[in-house]
Amino acid sequence: MAATMQDVADLAQVSLSTVSYALSGKRPVGAETRVRIESAMAELGFRRHAAARALASRRTHVLAVAYPVYGVALGATLNEIVAGAAAAARAAEYELVLWPVSSVEPEMLHELAGQRTADGVVLMEVALDDPRIAVVETAGLACALIGRTEDPGDHVWVDIDFEDALEQSVAHLVELGHRDIAFINRSQASLDAGYGPVVRAQRGYERAMAARGLRPLAVPCDVTPPAGRRAVQRLLADVPDITGVIVMNELALFGVAGALREAGRSVPRDVSVIAVAVAHEISEMYERPLTYLAPPGPEQGARAIRGLLEVLDGHPAPAGANLPCVLHVRETTGPAPRH
């Protein structure tokens, strides 16, 4: 079977503990000895047995991401975060695993966390009052939030600055001369529930418009292409002179294009479209190069992991981070049409 540390020690003619120190660097090891150990490890194809290490060191060297697998249509945005987290974990010599959990029922999390198979957990899509946090902390694991609760306290959290994102969107369109700018947000239900991103985006939009003396026109919209299509149809019926549309709704986006085309509005000649918090990969699915605000996906993941590591090292949790989206101007926004 697989080689153990004792096998390596025997082959290198040193004691077991010396091999351990060579690996961890917690005590100095002679240069020549180190070489012998390293070649012995290479020869035997040695890899530390994770369970044994975890048991002895009281550290699993594993971080988990609670990954919502139920009811997620688009994976790209989530996956950017995971990719960033995986890279950060690897850099710190931790493994990253994903725990497939339902975001609503925390039992599975309890199961996984209780067994202490990870040192810390990153919670994605955190709700205002998220029961998962208590589950993770009761199990004695560190916890980091992507998004944040009503009062994140001294938890590690990383969020997107949605207010700023809407400010950027409105500013971009206003610079181009637009004044009748609508905002297609996510669903009314999430707005009613007070879900952070949706509420803060709404507020950001309203402030940005008010600051410029413009009339806000926000419409909620379910997260599906047909809903996006209907939202635009309604919008054009109510306020025909709309020239700018801001969409923060990945799936509705795909309905928006069709509805505008059908209505005979050319993009960006008649109407400019800008997408908010849409992953680059999703933006590429649009029918033409889309002007969009890219979320800081990988950075979110990386920060969450680094925060977790800080806490695990006994340092105080770093302050929560509200990261900005980055505007990419492509071809769906242009000068406002003249009347």
Place this chain on the structure above:
Amino acid sequence: MAATMQDVADLAQVSLSTVSYALSGKRPVGAETRVRIESAMAELGFRRHAAARALASRRTHVLAVAYPVYGVALGATLNEIVAGAAAAARAAEYELVLWPVSSVEPEMLHELAGQRTADGVVLMEVALDDPRIAVVETAGLACALIGRTEDPGDHVWVDIDFEDALEQSVAHLVELGHRDIAFINRSQASLDAGYGPVVRAQRGYERAMAARGLRPLAVPCDVTPPAGRRAVQRLLADVPDITGVIVMNELALFGVAGALREAGRSVPRDVSVIAVAVAHEISEMYERPLTYLAPPGPEQGARAIRGLLEVLDGHPAPAGANLPCVLHVRETTGPAPRH
């Protein structure tokens, strides 16, 4: 800190090993003793320490799914498989974790598998000649494939019967009177690479058409909405009397709708559209109730896990399974128009 088995034993006034047997059921335990142990566990909130258990039993009781997080736009189809796998694992008292890996570079897998943090691995989106299999098996882990290699040998594999799916699609349209039926497949590149699903679907389509004396018209198409749009435009330009379109391309699907509408073809009055191997959740994003062949997602995941468990229990690997898609007739297919 967290309670250990010794704490439970002390509280229940039995020996440590008796607690272990009560938990595992590997030896009988007196009814009364069992009650004492169980209430002690409840009182202390005891949960087995996974690492200790893994070390002692040489079994981690964890199964992993190699989860492609890079370059996946739509998560729903993958997630159905994961959800099925998670349920099957839980039923067998195994935990399921996802290993976020790139499907092209197997180094991460090597890292994860080498540490023996799982007993078996499910590989998703298996290529014809997949280097990951060797990585997993060299590490001494069991391995199950979703999809299959050129010659799956006696590996555990679970695949979708794409030939049957195309036969079903053609049959459905022909029953409705269609004769000019096009097939929008996935990319030319994957066809050239001989990627199983794409090749078998192509073959299935050609056979189904040939068997009915119909002229096949298959077009490759990149996996993006705009590509789907262009594919339909080209199709209509080349063969204007097309009345049926079969699409096995989740993202292109969204371009298809727009292109047909633009071309003034009404669905299903002028053209019927049927989607192949599209998850229910994705089908719901279509602008109207879509006729589609649902892939056996959860069943695939569950079979892969059960196969893995068989192998781990020392049984021979069950025969590979080629699972059928299930036709759901909704509103995008209808009788062929009369000339």
Place this chain on the structure above:
DNA sequence: GCGCTTCGTCGAAGCGCTTCGATGGATCCG
């Protein structure tokens, strides 16, 4: 050149669990 620290190494004690062999009492059968 004497005590000091520092370096490089070793041995041994666990980490929390599973599992094997042993033990002692109850049950069974001829």
Place this chain on the structure above:
DNA sequence: CGGATCCATCGAAGCGCTTCGACGAAGCGC
């Protein structure tokens, strides 16, 4: 009613690693 059998339980030996204390050999200052 004595030996065989079964049931319920215990103690102890690890699983493969980390880490602590110990120890000889250098290297240091004065």
